[in-house]
Amino acid sequence: xxxxxxxxxxxxxxxxxxxxxxxxxxxxxxxxxxxxxxxxxxxxxxxxxxxxxxxxxxxxxxxxxxxxxxxxxxxxxxxxxxxxxxxxxxxxxxxxxxxxxxxxxxxxxxxxxxxxxxxxxxxxxxxxxxxxxxxxxxxxxxxxxxxxxxxxxxxxxxxxxxxxxxxxxxxxxxxxxxxxxxxxxxxxxxxxxxxxxxxxxxxxxxxxxxxxxxxxxxxxxxxxxxxxxxxxxxxxxxxxxxxxxxxxxxxxxxxxxxxxxxxxxxxxxxxxxxxx
Numbered sequence: 529x530x531x532x533x534x535x536x537x538x539x540x541x542x543x544x545x546x547x548x549x550x551x552x553x554x555x556x557x558x559x560x561x562x563x564x565x566x567x568x569x570x571x572x573x574x575x576x577x578x579x580x581x582x583x584x585x586x587x588x589x590x591x592x593x594x595x596x597x598x599x600x601x602x603x604x605x606x607x608x609x610x611x612x613x614x615x616x617x618x619x620x621x622x623x624x625x626x627x628x629x630x631x632x633x634x635x636x637x638x639x640x641x642x643x644x645x646x647x648x649x650x651x652x653x654x655x656x657x658x659x660x661x662x663x664x665x666x667x668x669x670x671x672x673x674x675x676x677x678x679x680x681x682x683x684x685x686x687x688x689x690x691x692x693x694x695x696x697x698x699x700x701x702x703x704x705x706x707x708x709x710x711x712x713x714x715x716x717x718x719x720x721x722x723x724x725x726x727x728x729x730x731x732x733x734x735x736x737x738x739x740x741x742x743x744x745x746x747x748x749x750x751x752x753x754x755x756x757x758x759x760x761x762x763x764x765x766x767x768x769x770x771x772x773x774x775x776x777x778x779x780x781x782x783x784x785x786x787x788x789x790x791x792x793x794x795x796x797x798x799x800x801x802x803x804x
Contacts, residue, residue: 556649563617566735570767571621576630582705590630592685593706594622612655614736616648636695640687647680712763713786714796717756723775726801727753731767731783745771745781761796772801780804
């Protein structure tokens with residue numbers, strides 16, 4: 529199948545540029561600005577999330593609830609460095625890129641998406657101001673917080689679809705539908721030669737360190753790196769950066785990725801880290 533035309537790529541670029549211009553990054557927390565920059569880079573290739581309607585068989589819709597595993601915590605990253613700001617940046621940027629890729633004008637989605645983003649930031653600030661109301665393992669979110677975010681997403685979806693009906697009525701309706709199958713995939717990391725120490729970080733966390741002006745390869749400065757146990761099953765999904773050191777002093781760096789699988793009952797994928 530032929531790739532998108534030069535015209536369609538230009539339209540996507542214009543839509544994303546218009547959305548970026550409307551998002552007033554100077555008014556947002558610095559950590560969020562860095563996360564949004566990294567998330568946009570990660571989600572640049574996001575495809576339009578067209579799917580079948582659950583309520584109208586045979587009808588195509590655009591679902592705002594993406595099923596990709598790009599969240600460092602959801603994807604099973606060993607760095608465990610995701611925060612609510614990063615989760616929001618990932619979601620907003622994926623919706624932004626997907627709608628633009630689907631041909632939706634920034635005039636249709638930029639305003640509602642920005643309001644959703646601002647509501648998310650306000651909620652995060654409110655939760656951070658009252659940390660005692662959650663347990664040790666619920667630093668950023670409770671069931672009530674999750675319900676509020678789902679409600680905000682539904683409101684945003686209705687606003688986008690109302691604008692679509694006015695401005696681009698021939699495009700599929702925009703809905704919040706959800707329903708995903710793939711998740712983290714069991715993986716065995718192995719080194720060649722065998723005696724090595726390997727550290728792993730998600731591509732997203734790596735890019736966040738760059739966006740913050742830190743050396744992303746410096747494990748002290750960029751505190752997202754995690755040492756992985758070679759030969760022991762772990763669960764991963766998405767893009768990663770690694771660095772390794774062998775007993776003799778040799779070092780290597782590189783990137784790898786793990787494709788989510790619908791079946792986690794089979795043998796683990798094997799990912800090799802090889803000395804160069």
